Amino acid sequence: MASVCFYFQVHxxxxxxxxxxxxxxxxxxxxxxxAEICRKVxxxxxxxxxxxxxxxxxxxxxxxxxxxxxxxxxxxxxxLWAPEVIQSFQALVDTGQVELLAETYYHSLSFxxxxxxxxxxxxxxxxxxxxxxxxRPTVFRNTELIYNNDLGHFIQGMGYxxxxxxxxxxxxxxxxxxxxxxxxxxxxxxxxxxxxxxSDDIAFRFSDRGWAEWPLTAEKFAGWVxxxxxxxxxxxxxxxxxxxxxxxxxxxxxxxxxYHVPEHVxxxxxxxFMTPSQVVRTYAPVAELDIPHMISWADVERxxxxxxxxxxxxxxxxxxxxxxxxxKKKGDPQLLHDWRCLQTSDHFxxxxxxxxxxxxxxxYFNPYESPYDSYINFMNVLDNLRTRxxx
Amino acid sequence: MLGxxxxxxxxxxxxxxxxxxxxxxxxxxxxVLFVLPRGVVEQHLGRVQVFSAREKGRGRxxxxxxxKGLEHVRLIPVASGLTPYLTEEEYASERLQExxxxxxTATQAGAEVPASPVNLPTSLGLSSVPPIYAGDLMAEVHRxxxxxxxxxxxxxxxxxxxxDWMTFPAALAVAAMSGKxxxxxxxxxxxxxxxxxxxxxxxxxERAGLHGARKIICVSRLTQGVVTxxxxxxxxxxxxxxxxxxxxxxxxxxxxxxxxxxxxxxLFVGRITMQKGPEYFLxxxxxxxxxxxxxxxxxxxxxxxxxxxxxxxxxxxxxHRVTFTGFLHGGDLDRVFQMADLxxxxxxxxxxxxxxxxxxxxxxxxxxxxxxxxxxxxxxALKVDFWDIHEMANKIIAVLRHPPLRKTLREHGAFExxxxxxxxxxxxxxxxYSEVVGARR
Numbered sequence: 001m002a003s004v005c006f007y008f009q010v011h012x013x014x015x016x017x018x019x020x021x022x023x024x025x026x027x028x029x030x031x032x033x034x035a036e037i038c039r040k041v042x043x044x045x046x047x048x049x050x051x052x053x054x055x056x057x058x059x060x061x062x063x064x065x066x067x068x069x070x071x072x073x074x075x076x077x078x079x080l081w082a083p084e085v086i087q088s089f090q091a092l093v094d095t096g097q098v099e100l101l102a103e104t105y106y107h108s109l110s111f112x113x114x115x116x117x118x119x120x121x122x123x124x125x126x127x128x129x130x131x132x133x134x135x136r137p138t139v140f141r142n143t144e145l146i147y148n149n150d151l152g153h154f155i156q157g158m159g160y161x162x163x164x165x166x167x168x169x170x171x172x173x174x175x176x177x178x179x180x181x182x183x184x185x186x187x188x189x190x191x192x193x194x195x196x197x198x199s200d201d202i203a204f205r206f207s208d209r210g211w212a213e214w215p216l217t218a219e220k221f222a223g224w225v226x227x228x229x230x231x232x233x234x235x236x237x238x239x240x241x242x243x244x245x246x247x248x249x250x251x252x253x254x255x256x257x258x259y260h261v262p263e264h265v266x267x268x269x270x271x272x273f274m275t276p277s278q279v280v281r282t283y284a285p286v287a288e289l290d291i292p293h294m295i296s297w298a299d300v301e302r303x304x305x306x307x308x309x310x311x312x313x314x315x316x317x318x319x320x321x322x323x324x325x326x327x328k329k330k331g332d333p334q335l336l337h338d339w340r341c342l343q344t345s346d347h348f349x350x351x352x353x354x355x356x357x358x359x360x361x362x363x364y365f366n367p368y369e370s371p372y373d374s375y376i377n378f379m380n381v382l383d384n385l386r387t388r389x390x391x
Numbered sequence: 392m393l394g395x396x397x398x399x400x401x402x403x404x405x406x407x408x409x410x411x412x413x414x415x416x417x418x419x420x421x422x423v424l425f426v427l428p429r430g431v432v433e434q435h436l437g438r439v440q441v442f443s444a445r446e447k448g449r450g451r452x453x454x455x456x457x458x459k460g461l462e463h464v465r466l467i468p469v470a471s472g473l474t475p476y477l478t479e480e481e482y483a484s485e486r487l488q489e490x491x492x493x494x495x496t497a498t499q500a501g502a503e504v505p506a507s508p509v510n511l512p513t514s515l516g517l518s519s520v521p522p523i524y525a526g527d528l529m530a531e532v533h534r535x536x537x538x539x540x541x542x543x544x545x546x547x548x549x550x551x552x553x554x555d556w557m558t559f560p561a562a563l564a565v566a567a568m569s570g571k572x573x574x575x576x577x578x579x580x581x582x583x584x585x586x587x588x589x590x591x592x593x594x595x596x597e598r599a600g601l602h603g604a605r606k607i608i609c610v611s612r613l614t615q616g617v618v619t620x621x622x623x624x625x626x627x628x629x630x631x632x633x634x635x636x637x638x639x640x641x642x643x644x645x646x647x648x649x650x651x652x653x654x655x656x657x658l659f660v661g662r663i664t665m666q667k668g669p670e671y672f673l674x675x676x677x678x679x680x681x682x683x684x685x686x687x688x689x690x691x692x693x694x695x696x697x698x699x700x701x702x703x704x705x706x707x708x709x710x711h712r713v714t715f716t717g718f719l720h721g722g723d724l725d726r727v728f729q730m731a732d733l734x735x736x737x738x739x740x741x742x743x744x745x746x747x748x749x750x751x752x753x754x755x756x757x758x759x760x761x762x763x764x765x766x767x768x769x770x771x772a773l774k775v776d777f778w779d780i781h782e783m784a785n786k787i788i789a790v791l792r793h794p795p796l797r798k799t800l801r802e803h804g805a806f807e808x809x810x811x812x813x814x815x816x817x818x819x820x821x822x823x824y825s826e827v828v829g830a831r832r
Binding site for chain 2: 020021022310311312314315316353369370371372373375376379380
């Protein structure tokens with residue numbers, strides 16, 4: 001049996017505007033740019049890909065399923081600037097073949113800094129899902145697939161049945177990501193691991209003409225899925241939704257590829273498509289997995305170094321979370337929302353100096369010329385937020 | 392190779408660059424015959440030891456100097472009053488001052504340098520040329536060309552490599568005489584030095600040199616842009632070879648304790664001239680001081696705008712927060728770097744800009760103008776448009792306020808600066824040489 005489990009991450013941060021030390025207004029976000037990017041990605045990726053998926057669901061009915069995690073901040077931006085995106089996701093969810101996952105509303109690193117704040121953000125996200133889509137998620141994925149044993153246990157305590165993580169080589173060793181695992185010591189929660197090779201074949205290598213397997217056809221890909229048959233149950237394909245049409249452009253053939261994947265995968269009678277909660281219900285965990293250190297799906301390191309790799313990043317995060325108690329005491333909803341929007345992991349990702357000299361992936365929609373500019377801007381905003389606390 | 396300055400006869404970045412490049416070429420086994428105007432000012436006997444020797448060549452004896460560590464480089468000083476970065480007016484006034492000092496200077500230098508420079512012109516067969524010349528800079532440039540052409544007749548070489556415009560007439564003369572290919576190396580153009588007020592004579596010389604050269608080495612893409620757009624040189628003739636820096640080879644160290652001080656120190660190092668943007672530095676300083684008060688701004692350097700800058704600082708009401716140190720030498724410069732929290736290079740036009748690399752090698756974070764060649768290659772630096780004093784102040788304040796920013800800039804900068812190697816520049820230069828020599832055969 002090989003069950004293909006697609007999960008797509010949908011996220012757009014509220015990017016900050018240029019905020020100098022001489023600025024004093026309490027509006028921190030670059031509305032123009034955020035609206036522009038939101039509309040652009042909507043028309044290049046979200047809307048056309050949703051159309052393909054809706055087509056596939058209509059065509060294959062119960063034989064085809066996918067899952068999404070949509071951040072609260074992304075939804076807020078759709079509401080503001082591209083409401084048709086929400087309607088198109090609603091249409092997908094209404095088919096019953098599309099599952100929504102839980103995460104932090106603000107796509108934050110709050111689990112690392114404040115369990116209380118983390119719990120509140122997960123709850124806020126769940127409430128938003130119920131409000132917009134009428135469903136409550138039962139499987140959790142943390143920001144950027146950041147995971148360790150503690151997270152597994154904490155999420156189990158919050159009543160979730162499953163949690164997603166990166167199938168990092170240094171964690172798995174000889175083991176395969178194509179089984180369901182259980183966090184060590186846990187008893188009611190399953191761990192789904194990303195098959196990063198097959199996922200990255202689509203997300204990163206699809207249009208790479210230097211790649212030996214280029215061009216990747218749905219048929220060839222289905223062949224790789226079939227190879228899992230007999231030594232695994234699931235093929236977890238986890239990726240950013242922006243893969244379709246944005247990271248991989250339409251002329252790379254990515255939409256045709258997606259459109260034809262079900263046809264070729266389903267040719268093999270033992271294959272099917274499942275959502276994460278179906279996987280959790282169908283397959284029992286085969287073993288416990290001990291992951292004491294934080295892992296993530298970012299960069300080759302698969303650790304926290306993309307957000308916490310230098311002194312600026314850790315300083316900015318500490319200074320931000322240090323304000324939690326004061327912000328909450330203040331009881332100003334706008335202030336709380338601003339503070340939480342600053343928690344979005346992208347702000348810290350922009351400050352990453354790893355590979356900066358080589359000009360790398362961190363460039364994607366990065367509004368800054370350098371990690372230093374990003375830190376300076378962030379700290380200026382934070383400074384202003386602090387003055388609002390004193391008022 | 393025809394240049395202007397070479398350590399220890401140095402007044403700016405050009406000498407440092409010539410030294411670095413010559414050393415790299417020497418390490419690659421290339422024989423370099425470095426002809427430079429000796430000048431009369433030899434008081435800066437610095438880190439490079441100079442030895443003299445004689446050789447017999449084509450029946451004539453001439454004197455050359457060798458420099459420790461540069462096995463294949465021979466320095467041939469010719470009597471000339473040329474120094475770089477001079478305008479004609481400055482040239483005239485400096486000549487006047489030097490003529491009053493020369494006796495003493497020559498004796499002092501003679502005591503320290505084995506080959507008495509006073510004897511050099513004689514041994515070069517140029518005794519007819521008086522050591523002090525009246526006249527203007529242009530005449531001097533052409534006189535230098537004549538002397539170098541004489542010298543070239545007695546020497547063997549394959550390529551003529553000329554640094555900046557003052558050597559171009561000489562280089563063109565030698566090229567015409569010998570038929571050897573000319574490589575012009577552009578460290579700065581008249582547009583960098585003078586803005587829009589271009590000296591037509593200088594421009595004409597530059598243009599002739601660039602068009603007469605087989606290949607042109609530019610110190611940055613910025614400079615290549617000027618060379619192609621302002622001098623009508625085809626881009627195919629140009630190669631960009633960025634400057635580098637010689638790091639002392641010590642392991643990277645991050646000083647835990649800086650010199651104890653109450654004030655934060657922001658540093659400007661360079662000639663105080665239009666090209667270096669000193670007034671933008673002061674304007675930013677004024678804005679910084681509106682927000683913070685424990686900051687000192689140090690301007691190290693001299694230049695034709697220094698008096699105006701002192702007056703400007705006073706007029707802005709920040710005179711007590713700005714210190715003018717004048718030109719600083721080795722040890723003093725090291726000390727001021729050790730005290731600095733940030734180095735700022737607000738240049739209006741900077742073909743390359745070695746100083747930020749020097750600051751980084753002293754573990755000082757840098758804020759540099761985007762209008763500089765070095766900003767093309769240096770990633771771990773803060774960058775700003777020179778005219779954007781608001782943003783300049785914003786960044787200065789951030790560096791002074793946030794130690795993690797300083798730390799990250801310093802750590803990455805210290806690694807990055809070690810990637811700028813003269814050995815690489817030397818190899819790139821050799822590639823240019825083989826192109827021009829190959830093209831001839």
